[in-house]
Amino acid sequence: MKTELKTAIIMGIILVVGIGGVGAYFSALDYQIQNKPNQSNENIQEKTVDSTIKLPTIDTSMFKKAPELAGIAGYINTTPEDLKEIMKDKVILYDIWTYSCINCQRTLPYIVAWNDKYADKGLIIVGIHSPEFEFEKDINNVKTAVKQFGITYPVVLDNDMKTWKAFENRYWPRKYIADSEGYIRYDHIGEGGYDETEKVIQQLLEERNQLLGLNVAVAQPLVDLEEYQFNASQTPELYFGYKFALGRNQLGNSEGLKPDQIVTYSLPDRLTRDYFYLEGEWQNFDDRMKLVSENGKIILPYFAKSVNIVAANESNLQIVLDGKSVTPENAGTDLRDGTVHISGDRLYNLISSSDAGAHTLTIIANPGFEIYTFTFG
Numbered sequence: 001m002k003t004e005l006k007t008a009i010i011m012g013i014i015l016v017v018g019i020g021g022v023g024a025y026f027s028a029l030d031y032q033i034q035n036k037p038n039q040s041n042e043n044i045q046e047k048t049v050d051s052t053i054k055l056p057t058i059d060t061s062m063f064k065k066a067p068e069l070a071g072i073a074g075y076i077n078t079t080p081e082d083l084k085e086i087m088k089d090k091v092i093l094y095d096i097w098t099y100s101c102i103n104c105q106r107t108l109p110y111i112v113a114w115n116d117k118y119a120d121k122g123l124i125i126v127g128i129h130s131p132e133f134e135f136e137k138d139i140n141n142v143k144t145a146v147k148q149f150g151i152t153y154p155v156v157l158d159n160d161m162k163t164w165k166a167f168e169n170r171y172w173p174r175k176y177i178a179d180s181e182g183y184i185r186y187d188h189i190g191e192g193g194y195d196e197t198e199k200v201i202q203q204l205l206e207e208r209n210q211l212l213g214l215n216v217a218v219a220q221p222l223v224d225l226e227e228y229q230f231n232a233s234q235t236p237e238l239y240f241g242y243k244f245a246l247g248r249n250q251l252g253n254s255e256g257l258k259p260d261q262i263v264t265y266s267l268p269d270r271l272t273r274d275y276f277y278l279e280g281e282w283q284n285f286d287d288r289m290k291l292v293s294e295n296g297k298i299i300l301p302y303f304a305k306s307v308n309i310v311a312a313n314e315s316n317l318q319i320v321l322d323g324k325s326v327t328p329e330n331a332g333t334d335l336r337d338g339t340v341h342i343s344g345d346r347l348y349n350l351i352s353s354s355d356a357g358a359h360t361l362t363i364i365a366n367p368g369f370e371i372y373t374f375t376f377g
Contacts, residue, residue, distance in 0.1 A: 058179075058207065060179075060181065060183045063183040063184055063185060064183070064184050065178075065182050065183060065184070066092065066094065066167075066176065066178040066182050066183070066184050067163070067166035067167060068166070069083075069126075069128070069156055069158075069163050070162040070163050070166050071158065071159075071160045071161075071162030071163060072156045072157060072158065072163070073137070073139075073157040073158070073159040073160070074139040074142075074156070074157035074159075075154070075155075075156055075157070076139070076142060076143055076146050076154070076155040076156075076157075077146070077151070077152060077153060077154050077155060078154035078155075078156075083126070083154050083156070086124055086154075087124055087126070089122075089180050089208070089212065090122055090123065090124040090180060090208075091118075091122055091123050091124070091177065091178070091179060091180055091201065091204045091205055091208055092123075092124050092125075092126060092177070092178045092182075093111070093114070093123065093124070093125045093126070093175060093176070093177050093201065094126050094128055094167070094175070094176040094177075094178070095107075095111055095125060095126070095127050095128065095173060095174075095175055096128045096130055096158075096164060096167065096169055096171075096172065096173060096174045096175075096176075097127060097128070097129060097130070097172060097173045098129060098130055098131050098132050098133075098136050098172055099129065099136060099141070099142060099145035099146075099149075099346070099347075100132070100133065100136060100310045100345075100346055100347045100372075101132065101172045101173065101347075101375075102308055102347060102375040102376075102377065103172060103173055103190060103191050104172055104173040105149070105347070106191055106228050106377075107173050107175075107191055108149045108151070109225055110194050110197075110198075110223055110225060111125060111127075111153075111175075112149065112150050112151060112152075113223045113225070114198060114201060114223065115152065115153045117220070117223070118201060118205065118218075119153070121205055121216050121217070121218055122180070122205050122208050122209075122214075122216065123201060123205060124153070124154075125153040125154070126153070126154050126155075126156065127146075127151060127153060127154065127155035127156070128155075128156055128158050128163050128164070129142055129155055129156065129157050129158060130158040130161055130163070130164040130169075130172070131157075131158075131159060132172065133287050133288075133310070133345075133372055134287065135312055135345035136345075137157070137159040138345075139157060141344070141345060141346070142155065142157060144344075145346070171189045171190065173190065173191070174187070174188070174189050174190075175187070175188045175197060177197070177200055177201065177204065179204045179207060179208070180204070180207070180208040180211060180212070181211075185200065185204060186200040186204075191227075191228060192227065194222075194223065194225075194227065195222050198222045198223060199222070202218050202219060202220075205218045206218055206219075228377065231303075231304070231305070231356045233303050233356070234303060234304050234356065234376055235273070235274045235302040235303050235304050235374075235376050236248075236250075236274065236376075237373060237374065237375050237376070238250045238274075238276055238300075238373060238374040239372070239373050240276075240287075240288050240289040240371050240372055240373060241284075241285055241286050241287035241288050241289070241372065242257040242258075242259045242284055242285075242286055243286035243287060244286070244287055244372075244373070245257060250274060250275050250276060251275070251276060251277075251278070252268065252271065252272055252275035252276060252277045253265045253266070253267075253268065253277055253278055254268065257284055258284050259284055259286070260284060260285070260286075261283070261284055262281055262282070262283045262284075262292055263281070263282055263283075263284060264280070264281050264293075265277075265278035265279055265280060265281075265282060266279065267279050267297075267299065271299065271301050271360070272301065273301040273302065273303060273358065274301070274302065274303075275300075275301070276298055276299070276300045276374065277298070277299045277300070278296070278297070278298055279295075279296060279297040279298075279299070280293040280295055280296030280297065281293035281296070282296065287372060288312070288370050288371060288372045289370070289371055290313070290368065290369070290370045291365050291366070291367055291368065291369045291370075292367060293367065294366075294367060295364075296364075296365045296366075296367075296369070297362060297363065297364055297365070298361075298362070298363040298365070298371070299360065299361070299362050299363075300360065300361045300362075300363075300374065301358070301359075301360045301361075302358070302359060302360075302361060302374075302376065303356060303357065303358045303359075304356055304376035304377060305352070305353050305354070305355060305356045305357075305376075305377055306332065306349060306351055306352045306353065306376065306377035307332070307349075307350045307351040307361055307374065307375075307376055308332070308347050308348060308349050308350065308374070308375045308376070308377070309347070309348050309350060309363075309371055309372075309373065309374055309375075310346070310347050310348075310371070310372040310373045310375070311342050311345075311346075311348055311369070311370060311371050311372065312342070312344075312345040312370040312372070313342065313368050313369060313370045314342060314343060314368070315341075315342045315365060315366050315367075315368055315369040316339055316340070316341055316342070316366060317339065317340045317341075317342065317363050317364065317365055317366075317369065318338060318339055318363070318364040319335055319338055319339070319340060319350050319351075319361070319362070319363060319364075320338075320361070320362040320364070321351060321359055321360070321361060321362075322359050322360055323360070323362075325338050326338055326351065329353070329354065330351055330352065330353045331351070331352065332348070332349035332350045332351050332352045333349045333352065334348040334349050334350065335349075335350055335351075342369065347375070350363075352377075
């Protein structure tokens with residue numbers, strides 16, 4: 001009786017230790033997946049996937065299928081036939097963006113880095129270029145931007161916003177990630193969430209490996225880039241077109257917006273922060289304003305580190321900050337000796353300071369200058 005009892009106790013201890021060891025192993029595995037340290041791409045070391053580890057089966061009935069790409073007006077870095085072929089059985093990150101959007105521009109370094117890391121592991125990135133302004137429909141403009149931002153993955157031109165509508169989207173930028181069976185498993189609006197997004201990419205690639213019986217190394221440290229930090233007091237985006245300014249009109253002149261009219265604007269005695277003020281004759285369009293008089297100014301009291309404009313039409317702008325010439329410490333990347341030369345339809349960086357602060361910006365423009373929006377960083 002004593003021998004049987006002793007044997008039972010020993011077997012019980014072995015069973016408990018065994019179960020605990022298995023539980024500790026899977027806990028450690030989960031911790032490694034969820035808590036990979038951040039480091040730069042130069043120091044990334046790939047790890048071998050243990051094909052004996054089985055991920056839990058996911059009930060995909062709760063997820064929607066990614067819609068088909070619709071109404072595509074052009075293709076960059078691919079063809080319709082090639083894109084359809086390479087998307088089969090892949091994890092797909094759909095990036096809805098437009099090239100003059102500062103928020104989109106700040107996400108692109110991450111997306112480009114993910115393409116470099118995971119394109120050979122089963123990830124396909126598809127840039128869905130859905131234009132905010134008319135000039136962004138020009139494929140040559142988009143090709144220039146694609147080259148500038150180092151984008152080598154496929155980009156499609158959603159000029160009529162049909163794919164945008166198919167995704168029921170309302171924002172720039174927006175990232176959807178579909179698993180290898182086409183179910184949308186992740187959705188992120190705007191900037192940020194980069195670690196979370198990359199962990200989802202890794203998880204879905206692991207699931208793809210299991211589903212297709214592959215043994216492809218996926219797990220590795222996350223992309224480590226300096227993320228833009230928002231300031232709660234930062235001036236919001238300001239629109240010049242009467243259609244875009246609907247419900248968020250920040251024009252400070254008493255003359256106001258006059259659809260499709262030429263309006264003579266005069267500066268008021270008092271200026272309010274986060275409103276822009278015009279001087280001269282400006283033609284009001286639905287998406288922009290155009291200076292038609294010989295002289296014209298825009299004055300903007302703002303709070304931010306950097307100031308950008310989306311502008312068009314060949315012209316030269318004189319930039320003044322707080323009533324003085326802009327110092328090299330505050331000069332934006334497109335400012336040269338106090339002047340910005342507008343030569344293409346895109347975003348221009350006027351001011352780039354080391355710290356956020358309250359300032360007054362003055363733009364002195366010449367006839368023909370067209371401005372769409374102010375954006376800030």
